[in-house]
Amino acid sequence: MRERSLDEFESIFEQASIPVLNIANVDLARVSAVVKGDPLDESILDLASHLKTRFGSEVRVYRSTGADADTVFAAARKRSLSPAEEPFNSTAELVGQVSIERSQLVLFPEPADEAARTIDIDHLVQGAAPPVLLVRSPVDKPADVFGKILHSLTGNFQQTQNFAHSFTLAESGGVLLLLHTVTSDELADVRDALQVSPDIADEEGDELLESMAHHGERFLKAVVAASRRRSFDVGYRILIGDVVSIVQQELEIGDYGMFVVGSHREGHSYLGASDYQLMHVVRGIPVLAL
């Protein structure tokens, strides 16, 4: 013990302490729900109602010209949601209305037609200021959507504010997994961002990835613990390889309720090539495009 000097113990305790990431909760005071007169409308409104209950959000329901106004008004009022008076004719109009309302999240039913789907989604995600939750199949229990979330992450772990939506939306008792896919060249930057200790920095291969995952998980768990408002299990995994196939593999085995992709900076969505591809190929569950 004598040789284990004061410096050594200070270093042990320094390493045991990590800076708490500043991941503020997203303000979901205003949510936009889009209905288009198709079978997914009910799911959209149920999700909107669930968010209203959880976050006290003011939900504005936008209807396309194809949706019957009376049906929409009745369904919205039943859930104490506020329907917009005028319908929108195009995605561009919807983007404008959502921006004027200063919504923080848009719930959008995916069009059945494949061609329309690509065009509508691309316009909406790239044009709208808030992130868009794309609903692609009927939702039985809205809480299940936020009960188990898979968040795809690329880059160097420094854009931590992008985790804010996932952290905010995760249900109490739920699970959030951040799946971080990197290239070998990016590994060093991520290692620095995670502040791994020098002895771990000497590790290589799977051992290094495991250590980095352990550190990443500590950062994220500390955020949850520090908030003390809700408790959910947060995991972090880092892998080297092709992001699309890694995510698809995980979704096959993971039974997730929602998939999160992209990044959101300065009020706009930024989707890389692989993010864009994922946004379109992930089909079975709602996709939140940041």
Next chain:
Amino acid sequence: MFNLPCTALLASGDSGTAAVPPHQTWIFAALLVVTLLLLATEKIQKTVLVLISALVCLFLADYWGFFPHTAGHHLPVYIEMIEWEVIGIVIGATVFVEIAARSGIFTWISVKMLKASRGDPFRLLIFLSVLTTVFSAFLDNITAMIIIGSLTVVACRKLDLNPMPFLVTEGIMTNVGGLLTLISSIPNIIVGKAADISYLTFLVVTGPYTIIAIVVSMLIARWLFGSAVQPLTEQAAKAHNLAAVTAFDEWETVKDRKFFRTSIVGIILVILAFALKPQIPILRDFGIEVVAMLAAVFMLLLHADDVEHDLDDVEWSLVFFFVGLFIIIGVMERGGVLLQIGTLLSGLTDKTGTVGLMWFTALFSSVTDNIPLAAMMAKIFGPTPEAAAAVDRAQWFAVVFGANLGGNITPIGSASTVVACTILKKHGLKVSFLGFVKIGAVFAAAQLLLASGYLLILQRLL
């Protein structure tokens, strides 16, 4: 009337003391005083100093014919002087504690306690101080202070707190914790061995005092350090501090969880073995040093892949310090010096009794090492087991209380307060000798006053 029956025994020569010419006694006494003074100044490494002094004592004693040279098989007299039981306890307990500490159990508990404090300064002071007290009951005081002191510095940095009140209080509380069990401090081991006090009896006698002393010390700390340890009232500050301590992960201090778990089982078994030794067949026939050695072997078995390294951690300098010290005391006994000290002590404490003995021991301990003092007292009070048994138990505990608590008066009074001051200095927060005394003396005075009343009650009960 102060009861010191052993003085007569020392004078009679039955304990090995022959009639010694006064000038020889005075020369040995001078040697003892010089050794103690040099120990207090710390100018020479203490083990080297004690070994040199022991050799000088031996040569002089041999020159003056103190040691009989008889034919036949027998141990050299200077080997017989050494209390091997005490050395066995020190070696066994050190190996046990070093390996247990390597499992990360103590750092794990420390971080848990830090988090339980929620970052509130007063709660933090209480939690870390209580933890220091408990740790120093099972670890040696220096190790306990290094672990808690290091955490204190890191935690205070994260919480924007001045670490001084925390470190000084912890340094002082290690000495209170040193009272808790028979093996918590070296003076306890020496006195316990001489007075034949069992582990459980020791715990039952000192335990209640330790709890009361913790409560009183915390109230004093709150009063002395004022706003520096004030409980938080603002919600924003509470949230900030809570987030800062929540960011600590106790598992980061544990390298091997399997070893961690087996160590917990090992520690519990060893504590039970110490406590229940008189009831355990076979083990009850041996001394407590055998339990300590068993504990060491048990932990070596759990950590068998690094035995050489584990054994390197034995405090060999302390072991050799004891070898030298016991030889010095053995020679002093034969040279009549202990008889003179016993007579002097008898006169000094005639009117003050057991409480006076405790204060004398405490004052002596505040300026020099409490181990030689305890060793001398043990030899003066109990030159033979019969003489030791005749001494009032409360007097033995007076020595224990005085030797442990006296170290709180000055920054050099105990190893843990020295460590506390070293940590402060390392972080640019110097505490002057007088500055420490102003704080330490308040704590020590309260603790000693409390111990005085406690001893008076013990006198009636024991």
